[in-house]
Amino acid sequence: MAPTIKNKKVGKRSLQNGKSINGRPAKKARISVDSSDEEDHISDNASSSESSDVSSEDDLDDLDNIVSSDSEDRGAEEDEDDGDEEEDADEDEDGSDVHVENEEDDSKGNEENSSNHHDEQRKLLKERKMQRKSGIQVQHIKSLWEKLRVKNPLVPKNVREKLSNEIWELSKDCISDLVLKHDASRVVQSLVKYSSKERREQIVAALNGKFYALATSAYGKYLLVKLLHYGSRSSRQAILNELHGSLRKLMRHREGAYVVEDLYVLYASHVQKQQLIREFWGSEYAVFRDTHDGLTVEQVCDTSIEKRNIIARNLLGTITASVEKGSAGFQILHAAMRELVKIANGKEISEMIELLNEQFAELVHTPEGADVACTLMAKATAKDRKLLIKSLKPHVETLLKNEYGNIVFITSLLCVDDTVLMFKSFGPSVKDNLHELITDKYARRPWLYILLGLDGKYFSPLVMKDINRYIKMSEETSKKPALQRRYELLNKFAPMFLRCINKHCSEILSENLGCQFISEVLINDELYEQLSEQETDLFKQVLDTIITTFKGDISEEDHPIQRPFSTRLLKGLIQGGKWNNKEKKIETLQKVEGLGADFAARFYDDIVDSSNLLEWITNPNSSFTVVAIYEKLNEQDKGNQFLRDLKKILPEIDASNEDNKGAKLLLKLVN
The missing domain is CATH 1.25.10.10 (Leucine-rich Repeat Variant)
Structure with a gap:
């Protein structure tokens, strides 16, 4: 039984108390219902749990391990023997051919004996499998399942239904013997996946009384989650009813905790979630669940200090045990924690x-x-x-x-x-x-x-x-x-x-949310007040950087002026304040320096100027920026150069473009 002991050690190292090898908490994992994960393999999370918590189902599984282990050990011994014989041959000064031939004959004889031994082991294993309970049926069922689960090419629907029916007829009387076996459990999972609603109800009925055993089984838990995923509302309620009263125990179980988590997060209704959480309060609330239906933990605790202490002790005990098992990331445990912190x-x-x-x-x-x-x-x-x-x-x-x-x-x-x-x-x-x-x-x-x-x-x-x-x-x-x-x-x-x-x-200017953030940083009296003298210089440098960003040909698609949110930021900096939607006016800043008329004048001198002012006015995306510059400079009696340049090009402004509302507004303001 050495291989079994070896596997157990590996399991403890892989997932001990819900932690990885480096000691960090294991990540939260949810049981997948994807057929490729559950029918063709067992997930990595399950593998580490299986090796630590689940012993072999019967002697046949041990025999598989023994056969493979013996094969490896004998192979290694044979290789070592061959190596020793070759060294002896090299050291033989006479180089006797007869001696080499004898060694080759011995080696061939050992290989034949080993091969015969392995054939006998395999034959014995097959005979024992056929002799165990439902052995012949299981082999027949598995042969049908191999045809059913083919994905490339996909099995036609009519063939799939026929295979499902044959599997059900063979397995319905022995289904409870199949669901806890690693290979046969996957057969039932496929049956659940491809069967009709009525067939699934029959499977649930046949497994009634087995749901707790499935939840705590390294293989059966996948079938239980499959039943929750594909089952009806009544099926889920039946599973929940059977597991009711055992949830606290399941949360402390390495396999069962994942089932409870999936049940809570993915499949339970709001009412069922409340039922699950109340069970963590204690035995009284698990047994007499209808009595406390609709009550919150605060309402129950207000009735009695003793009840509060009992509930708090039960919640803390379950939470502590689950966290130590590595379940700190589970949402149902978070819900239990929330109940505790309330009281x-x-x-x-x-x-x-x-x-x-x-x-x-x-x-x-x-x-x-x-x-x-x-x-x-x-x-x-x-x-x-x-x-x-x-x-x-x-x-x-x-x-x-x-x-x-x-x-x-x-x-x-x-x-x-x-x-x-x-x-x-x-x-x-x-x-x-x-x-x-x-x-x-x-x-x-x-x-x-x-x-x-x-x-x-x-x-x-x-x-x-x-x-x-x-x-x-x-x-x-x-x-x-x-x-x-x-x-x-x-x-x-x-x-x-x-x-x-x-x-x-x-x-940052290329993102809408980024422009919003820049606006809140720069158009902010509170922030400016917190800056030191050196940091105010940095503030002015940021304004220079923003102005520089708007240089270039405004007709290009990647120019910032082509983005509406960049234009809104620019308008806010020129206006030097924020729009108050309630009072319908601009709230001008009192402490920030460098915005408003000062920014408008600098922006015109550095970016717009007389050479491209007309282009900025006739472009629908930039015309409102010029309107904002005009309003601010005209209000502050600044920007005489801008006003002179504007008057020169007024006759050239085309107001016939219906899309350019900014140009129309500018002409209206000037006239």
Whole structure:
């Protein structure tokens, strides 16, 4: 039995306590229902689990290992013997041909004996397979399945139905014997995939009472997921009903945890999800599930302190065991964590942080997990927050680009008083890729918060509602006023924003979201106020870089003026303020220098001038820029050269083009 022991050691090394060989948590894996993964092979995740948790189904599987192992060992021994004999022949001074011939004869004899031994082993193995329960039927079923699963060329539908019917007739009386075998289980998976709805219902009925065994089987779990994937609503409910009461036990099982995760994420309805989560509260809520239907964990805990303590203890026990098994990335576990943090006291929050601080980044990819992460960050002490920030630091780019992870980062900005720690932890990590982050749908939001606060332009009411809830939670542990904390962050991050824009200006201007971000950075009194004298020089340098970007032939397709969002940015810089939609007017900046009339005059002198002013007016994409220059310079009584040049070319302006509304408006304003 040496091969079996050897395989077990490999399994422990591959996936011990849900961790990889290097000790890091194993990535979350979902059981695939794709036929190529489940019918032709067993996935890599299953392989490591099978070798560690599942012993051979019977002596025949051991015999397979023994045969292959003996073959390898004998082959190695024969090679060594041959090598020794060759060396002896080389050392023989007489070079006796007779001696060599004798050695060759002996070698051939050993090979023949070994081959005969292997043939006898294979014959014995085949005979035993045929003698075991349903052996002849299984062999016949497998031969039909080999025809059914052919993909190239694809089996015609009528042939496939015929083969499926034959397999079902042979297997319906012994299906419970097939589903836990590694090869026969794949036969039933194919049957589920290619059968009719009625046939699938029959298979579910035939396996009734076996679902827990399937969930905990290294091979059977794939069939169970197949039944969930292709089964009807009633089939899923039947499976759920049978597994009910065992979910906490399954979550601690290496194979069963994946089945529960798929059931929760992919196949359960909202009502069924609530039923699954209530089971984690404790035995009372698993047995009397109808009694507590519709109740939230807060409502139950409000009725009794004793009940609260029992529920918290049960949740914490299940969560701890699952995390230690390497299931920290599972969404159903995140849902259980969310139930706990809703009712947790300070001590339990600290226990959760201690348990999760190394796997904290694994929470942020699900809505439930992100809610847990934000709650822990909001309720944590200053010391505990340092642990959480340290855990997030290596994953900051992935965190920011995640739909839910960016809310976790924003919550950190809102709650952590140590702004120096926040900048040192995340500033260097994002500096090189900031130009990519500010043009990402989700990754830009934390930086917009630093610039503008929780502006409704960029944060939806639902997001604002959640963030305000976390702010309220943090009131006991966060001491600084929110505005002071944001200004401190702005002071540290503003120079990084300016350097990024200056270095990647053309690339950022080519994106709509990038132009929005540049606008919020430059047309911002709060940011300008935080800049030092040296940094204001950098601000002016950024303005110069933007002006330079608009040089060139405006008729070319890749010119920035051809993009509407670039034109909007340019208009905002010329106007020197932001449009107030409520009051329907421009709110002019009071502190920023270099925008408004000054920017308009510089832009005309450096980019437009008298040589191409007419071209800018007659181009529909650039005419409104000239309108903005005229309005600003005329308002400030500046730009006498621009006004003189404009009067010279007024007769040449063609207002007949219906698409060029900017030229028409300019003529109207001038006249």
